Structures are given as structure tokens and as C-alpha cells.
Amino acid sequence: MAQVPPLPIGPSAGGVPQLSVETTVQQERDLAQPGVRPDEFGQAPELGFWRLSVMRFLHHRVATGALIILGVIVLSAIIVPIITGDLYRIQDYRHPFKPPFQSFQHVLGTDDLGRDEFARLLRGARVSIMVGVLAVTGYLLIGGTLGALAGYYGGWLDNALMRFTDIIISAPFLLVVIAVTAATGGVRLSTVIIVIAATGWYEIGRLMRAQFLVLREQEFVQAARALGASNTRIILRHILPNALAPIIVSATLGVSGIILLEAALGFLGYSIPPPEPSWGNMLTEFEQYLLEDKTYLVFFPATALVVTALAINLIGDGIRDALDPRQR
Amino acid sequence: MTFYVIRRLAIGVFLLFLMSAMFFTLTRITPGAPISVGENPRIHQSVIIQRLHRLGLTDEQGNSYPIPQQYVLYMGALLHGDLGDSFIYNRPVTTLLMQRLPNTILLLGTALLVALAIGIPLGIFAATHQYSKLDMTTSLVSYVGVSIPSFVLGLYLLIIFGAFLKQSPLHWGFPLFGMHSGGVDDPIDLLYHMVLPVTSLAILEIAIFSRFMRASMLEVLHQDYIRTARAKGLSIEKVNYKHALRNAILPIITLVAIAIPQIVNGAIITEGIFSWPGTGQLAFQAVVTRDYPVILGVVMLVAAGTVLFNLIADLTYAVADPRIRY
Numbered sequence: 100m101a102q103v104p105p106l107p108i109g110p111s112a113g114g115v116p117q118l119s120v121e122t123t124v125q126q127e128r129d130l131a132q133p134g135v136r137p138d139e140f141g142q143a144p145e146l147g148f149w150r151l152s153v154m155r156f157l158h159h160r161v162a163t164g165a166l167i168i169l170g171v172i173v174l175s176a177i178i179v180p181i182i183t184g185d186l187y188r189i190q191d192y193r194h195p196f197k198p199p200f201q202s203f204q205h206v207l208g209t210d211d212l213g214r215d216e217f218a219r220l221l222r223g224a225r226v227s228i229m230v231g232v233l234a235v236t237g238y239l240l241i242g243g244t245l246g247a248l249a250g251y252y253g254g255w256l257d258n259a260l261m262r263f264t265d266i267i268i269s270a271p272f273l274l275v276v277i278a279v280t281a282a283t284g285g286v287r288l289s290t291v292i293i294v295i296a297a298t299g300w301y302e303i304g305r306l307m308r309a310q311f312l313v314l315r316e317q318e319f320v321q322a323a324r325a326l327g328a329s330n331t332r333i334i335l336r337h338i339l340p341n342a343l344a345p346i347i348v349s350a351t352l353g354v355s356g357i358i359l360l361e362a363a364l365g366f367l368g369y370s371i372p373p374p375e376p377s378w379g380n381m382l383t384e385f386e387q388y389l390l391e392d393k394t395y396l397v398f399f400p401a402t403a404l405v406v407t408a409l410a411i412n413l414i415g416d417g418i419r420d421a422l423d424p425r426q427r
Numbered sequence: 428m429t430f431y432v433i434r435r436l437a438i439g440v441f442l443l444f445l446m447s448a449m450f451f452t453l454t455r456i457t458p459g460a461p462i463s464v465g466e467n468p469r470i471h472q473s474v475i476i477q478r479l480h481r482l483g484l485t486d487e488q489g490n491s492y493p494i495p496q497q498y499v500l501y502m503g504a505l506l507h508g509d510l511g512d513s514f515i516y517n518r519p520v521t522t523l524l525m526q527r528l529p530n531t532i533l534l535l536g537t538a539l540l541v542a543l544a545i546g547i548p549l550g551i552f553a554a555t556h557q558y559s560k561l562d563m564t565t566s567l568v569s570y571v572g573v574s575i576p577s578f579v580l581g582l583y584l585l586i587i588f589g590a591f592l593k594q595s596p597l598h599w600g601f602p603l604f605g606m607h608s609g610g611v612d613d614p615i616d617l618l619y620h621m622v623l624p625v626t627s628l629a630i631l632e633i634a635i636f637s638r639f640m641r642a643s644m645l646e647v648l649h650q651d652y653i654r655t656a657r658a659k660g661l662s663i664e665k666v667n668y669k670h671a672l673r674n675a676i677l678p679i680i681t682l683v684a685i686a687i688p689q690i691v692n693g694a695i696i697t698e699g700i701f702s703w704p705g706t707g708q709l710a711f712q713a714v715v716t717r718d719y720p721v722i723l724g725v726v727m728l729v730a731a732g733t734v735l736f737n738l739i740a741d742l743t744y745a746v747a748d749p750r751i752r753y
Contacts, residue, residue: 266446268733273692274726277714278453359576363696366578367714385582385700394586402580409574 155421162417165410172407176224188374199395210396211384219376220403226370226377227407230292230361231354236255237296238353240304243346249304250311251334264301272298273363280369288371291364295357304332306349310342344422351415355408362404378404432742441732446730447505447723451498454719485711510727511720515713520724524706531705534698535690538625539683542632547679549633550640554648554675557666565637572634577693581627581700624701628693632686639682645677677748684740688733 147156157163180187191197191205191213199208199216208217249257267275279294280286314320323337364370365379373380379401388396405413480487492500504511510520553562575583647653648671656666691707698704699711706725713721 122643138444141507204557262445265442266449268688273695274710274714274722274729278450278722278726289696355574359579366696367699367711369714382582385585389585391591392590394590397582397586401582404579408576409571412574414572 142240152418152421156417159417159420162414162420165413165417167178168406169410172224173228174409176221176228180218180219180225183215183218183221186215187222187376188214190214195410196391196393196396199399207399208395210381211393214374216396216399219381220378220399221375223378223381223400224403224407226288226359226365226375227358227404228253230288230295230370231358231411233292234295234299234357235350235353237292238300239346241296242300243307245300246307247302247311247334247339247342249306251315251338257308260301262306264305264328267298267301273360276360276364277367277369280364286369286372291361291370295360299353299357299360303346303349303353306345307342310345311338314338314341348415348419348422352359352412355411355415358411359408360418364396428745432721432738435738435741439738442734443727443730444502447502447727448498448724450726451501452494455494455497505727506568510724513713513718513721515716515718515721520720523721524724524728525707527704527709529707530703531698531707534621534624534703534705535628535694537621538628538690539632539686540627542636542686543623543683545606545629546633546636547640547676550637551644551667551672551675553637553641554644562641565641569634569638572630573638575631577627577631578696578700580630580699581624584623584627585700610626622701626699627701628690628697631693632690635686636679636682640675640679643678644671647671647675677744680740680744680747684736687736688729691729691732 100209135338191209193213194205195211195213197209197213199203199206201208205215205217207220210216210219245256245260275298276294279298280290311334320333320337323333328337359379361370362379362382365377366382368380368383370379373376378400382397385397388394476488486492491497501511508521512518512523513520513523516523549565553565554558556562633690648667653666653671656670659662661670694705694707695710695714696707698707700710706728710725712718713725
């Protein structure tokens with residue numbers, strides 16, 4: 100955003116206000132981003148809101164560290180399974196329960212069927228990350244749209260949204276997801292993603308609604324309406340960019356929540372079926388592992404889960420601080 | 428006040444109806460006849476029809492009813508305290524729930540009390556000693572605590588206390604699984620078996636309570652009347668614990684009500700992991716064996732409990748804070 104042109108109303112240089120199409124559009128565009136305003140000295144800020152936020156985020160050492168860790172996990176989840184190929188399901192009958200850090204062949208040891216634990220962990224990381232990202236996209240699409248419409252228009256949609264949230268909140272969420280997964284015909288990963296997205300979007304929906312409720316009463320929206328902008332244009336160009344910050348934070352934290360939920364589902368046998376590994380279903384046989392003192396087979400998937408979830412949460416907090424420095 | 432309670436109860440009942448309809452339809456449109464799950468070739472066909480009839484699925488001849496009619500029959504039975512029969516246990520769901528409910532209440536109640544007893548003092552101390560070492564540690568630990576789901580925490584505890592420390596010379600291990608055969612009759616043994624599941628359930632809540640308590644206490648401590656009290660010459664202890672605490676602790680009531688469904692959610696897997704014979708484990712097994720009447724029963728129980736607890740919390744709040752009028 101560069102310099103704001105002089106307002107056409109009031110004592111401008113020309114004396115007569117000039118109302119051309121260009122000035123109206125330019126004005127509307129400036130109104131859409133109230134964060135970017137010239138300060139008292141008439142100087143426009145040098146950097147945009149998002150650029151500044153990225154810089155603030157990178158100054159946050161913990162969050163940056165978490166981002167690097169998550170980056171390593173995501174990259175190795177993408178690359179390593181390509182190299183190891185079918186290793187995750189090849190059963191090495193001569194070496195079941197091989198302890199970790201003993202040989203180069205199986206760095207993290209093997210499980211009860213002699214399958215390579217390291218390959219399985221990274222294959223499982225793919226599942227977790229994929230479910231997390233896709234389901235959050237679903238949250239954003241469903242919750243974002245419905246929340247925005249409910250907040251902007253109110254009425255029956257608003258009521259329906261609130262009642263739906265009441266129902267979901269008072270039911271045990273895990274059982275809800277399980278019942279829906281079972282009812283929609285069994286355990287495929289696509290079903291799990293759709294079910295999580297369809298039942299978990301209410302948090303983002305509520306947040307979006309709250310944002311729209313506040314923002315639709317603000318002067319810049321009234322100004323845009325006075326300038327003749329349509330409802331669609333007001334929602335998409337004026338309110339949405341201003342409502343995004345808390346949504347981004349909530350979506351980031353949502354990814355870790357979904358990863359943990361998927362793990363719980365996999366643990367109960369309601370996610371991707373074996374032999375395909377996920378961090379959840381690698382833990383299903385924990386009783387056997389613990390009783391036979393093969394604790395590393397429980398430790399590795401559990402730790403992978405916690406490290407990933409913690410990293411995502413730290414990144415989410417970093418984003419929150421970066422987007423809204425007043426809240427620290 | 429009376430009107431408010433009636434209105435809230437009506438909304439609660441409406442929600443329960445809506446939820447039961449949703450879940451009932453979901454479990455009924457599931458592929459596969461319910462009875463086929465526990466298929467036993469030795470059961471006579473007439474017995475199966477009889478059971479299906481008792482579940483409200485078919486008439487006496489074995490012709491199935493349409494789903495809406497099934498639902499009406501189910502709700503009719505529910506109002507008489509009958510949730511149908513479990514496919515696996517072949518016994519009424521209500522009997523199963525009632526058998527296991529005391530164990531769950533014991534476990535969850537203890538976890539909640541422990542969480543309150545540790546989390547709230549911790550939060551108060553962190554707020555009154557802001558930026559001290561203990562404050563920093565509490566913040567850090569509660570941050571990690573929020574990121575670890577209770578079932579993963581349970582697995583960690585099992586690794587550490589169940590598997591590793593058992594081999595240590597001190598022999599510090601806790602029993603790996605379950606309630607001892609002695610059951611509730613031997614309190615010491617029971618306590619011993621409760622340590623790990625209670626810890627894994629309580630840590631998340633301790634993290635939440637202490638964080639919230641700290642924030643709430645800090646907010647109150649910065650208000651004018653606290654400065655006035657200090658200016659009058661009252662001691663720090665008196666100001667902190669008599670003036671500030673009373674106002675800061677109020678929101679905790681709501682938080683406890685919110686925490687209850689959360690704990691119940693965690694309990695489903697935690698009880699399963701620790702083989703604790705409660706409703707959570709019942710749900711855990713029902714989920715694994717796809718025993719829908721039991722799942723439906725647990726869902727309805729939890730939902731009713733949540734609605735009730737939210738109402739109780741709101742009413743308690745009104746009693747505790749005279750500024751609130753309904």
C-alpha cells in the first residue's frame with residue numbers, strides 16, 4: 100500500500116471534490132485494510148502487515164525452532180518413504196523385535212513382524228500430516244463459509260450453527276467421530292478425513308462468526324456499503340482479510356488437534372487399516388509390547404506424535420504473537 | 428430464576444432428543460445387521476428374532492420396522508429406563524452402565540479433585556509470584572501438558588512406571604493394568620492401582636486449571652480495589668487470599684463444568700489403556716467390537732451428564748456471585 104490519495108471530500112487542492120471511478124475503487128481498497136494507515140507524520144509504513152508479521156514470527160526463537168523441526172519432519176515424511184519404498188511392510192521373519200540403534204540395517208529396530216520401525220514411522224508421518232492438512236482445509240471451507248454467512252446475515256443459519264455446536268460440545272467427540280465413521284461404511288482414510296472435517300469445523304465456524312459480528316458494524320464496512328459495494332464484495336474483500344488473523348491461529352492449532360484425534364482413532368482401529376502404518380495403529384499392540392519389555396515400540400510412535408503436536412502448537416502461538424503483538 | 432431453570436432444562440432435553448435421533452440414525456444405517464456382529468451358530472433363529480424384537484428393530488415375526496418407528500420404540504423404552512441389550516454381553520445396557528458407573532465416578536472424581544487440589548494453588552502461586560522461577564516452570568510444564576493427549580501420557584507412564592522402574596533395585600513399579608481382583612474391598616490395593624490412570628487424566632486438567640487460575644488471578648490483582656486494600660495497609664496475604672482470591676476463583680466453576688466432558692473423553696481411551704473396569708472401558712470395548720447399543724447408551728449418558736453439569740455450574744455461579752441474576 101503506497102500513499103493514500105487525498106480524500107475527494109473536504110478542502111482538497113482542487114477545491115471541487117473529484118469523484119471518479121478510480122478514486123472510489125482506490126478508496127475502497129484502502130478502507131479494506133485499516134491496519135495500513137499513514138501514521139501521524141503522514142508517512143506510510145514501509146512494510147505491509149503480512150511482511151511485518153513474518154518478520155515478527157522469525158524473531159520468535161522458539162517458534163522458529165519449532166518450524167524448523169516441523170519442516171524436517173514434513174520433508175523426511177515426503178522424501179524418505181520414496182527411498183525406502185516397500186520396507187515398511189516387508190516382514191523380516193528372522194529379526195522380529197530387533198532392538199533399536201544396534202544395526203545400520205534397522206536403525207530404530209523392528210516390530211513384532213520384523214518390519215522396519217523407522218520406515219513405518221515416516222510412512223505414518225505421511226498419514227498424520229495428510230489427515231491434518233486436509234481436515235483443516237475442510238474446517239476452513241465449512242466453518243469459514245458457514246461462520247461468515249451466519250455472522251454477516253444472522254437469522255436461522257446463525258441459530259442452526261449455535262445449536263449444532265451445542266450438540267457437538269455436549270457429546271463425547273471421540274464417540275461421535277467413531278459412530279459416524281462406522282456408519283459411513285468403514286475405515287478408509289478418506290472417510291476419516293471427511294468425518295473429522297464434518298464434525299470438527301464448529302470451532303472455526305464460531306470464531307469466524309464472532310469476527311464477522313464485530314467487523315460488520317465497523318465504519319469501514321459501512322463506508323464500503325455507502326460506496327455501493329455488494330454484500331459478496333464486502334464479505335470477501337473487506338471483512339474477510341480483517342477476520343483472518345485469529346482464524347489462521349485456530350487452524351494451525353487445529354492441525355495438531357486433528358493429528359492427535361487421528362492417532363486416537365487409529366489406536367482404536369478406526370483409521371487407516373493395516374498393513375499401512377499410522378502413529379495411532381502402531382500403538383494398538385501396546386499391551387503385548389509392554390509385557391514383553393519392547394518399550395521402544397511404544398516410545399517411538401508416541402514421541403513422534405508428541406513432538407509433532409508440540410511443534411505445531413508452538414508455531415501456532417508464534418503466529419498468534421506475530422499477528423497480534425498487543426496480546427503478549 | 429425458576430423460569431430460567433425450566434427453560435434451560437427444556438433446551439437440554441431438546442438437545443438430548445436431537446442427539447439421540449442423530450446417533451440412532453447413524454447406528455442404524457450402518458451396513459450389516461446389528462445381530463450379525465455377535466453371530467453365534469448355536470443361537471436358534473427364534474431367539475435372534477426375539478432379541479431383535481426386544482431391541483425394537485422388528486415385529487414378532489422378524490419383519491424389520493422402518494427407522495423412524497424403530498427410533499420411537501427406542502425412545503419409548505428409554506423413557507422407561509431401558510436402553511436395549513448389548514450385542515456382546517447379551518445383557519441390558521442399563522445394567523452394564525450401572526455396574527461400571529461407580530468405578531468411573533471413582534476414577535474421574537479422584538482425577539478431578541487431584542487436578543483442582545494441585546492446579547489451583549499452583550496457579551495462585553504463579554500469579555502472586557509472577558515471573559519467579561516457579562511461575563516460569565509452571566507455564567512451561569502446563570504448556571507441554573496441554574500438548575500431550577492423556578492416552579499418550581498414559582502410555583508414557585506405563586513405560587516408565589510399569590516397565591522400567593519395575594526392574595530397578597527399588598522395585599518402584601506400579602501394576603501395569605487394571606483393578607485388582609480385590610476390587611473396591613481393599614482400599615490400599617485400589618489406591619495403588621489408581622495412581623497411574625489418575626495421573627494421566629489429571630495432568631492435562633492441572634495444566635488447564637493452573638493456566639486459567641493464573642490468568643484470572645493476575646487480572647484481579649491489577650484492579651483498583653486491590654490497590655485500595657493495599658493502600659489501607661492490609662497485609663499482602665490478606666489482600667491476596669481474602670480480597671483477590673474470592674473474585675478470581677469464580678470463573679473456575681465454569682471451567683470445571685467444561686472440563687468434565689473433556690475428562691470423560693480422555694477417560695474412554697485411558698480406561699481402555701489401564702483396563703479400568705468403568706464405563707469408559709465399556710465404550711472402548713464397544714467401539715472395538717462395534718457394539719452399537721452400548722455406544723449409544725454411553726453417548727446418551729455422557730450427553731445427559733454434560734447438560735446437567737453445565738446447568739449446575741451456571742446455577743452455582745449465580746449463587747457464588749450475587750451480581751449475576753437470571
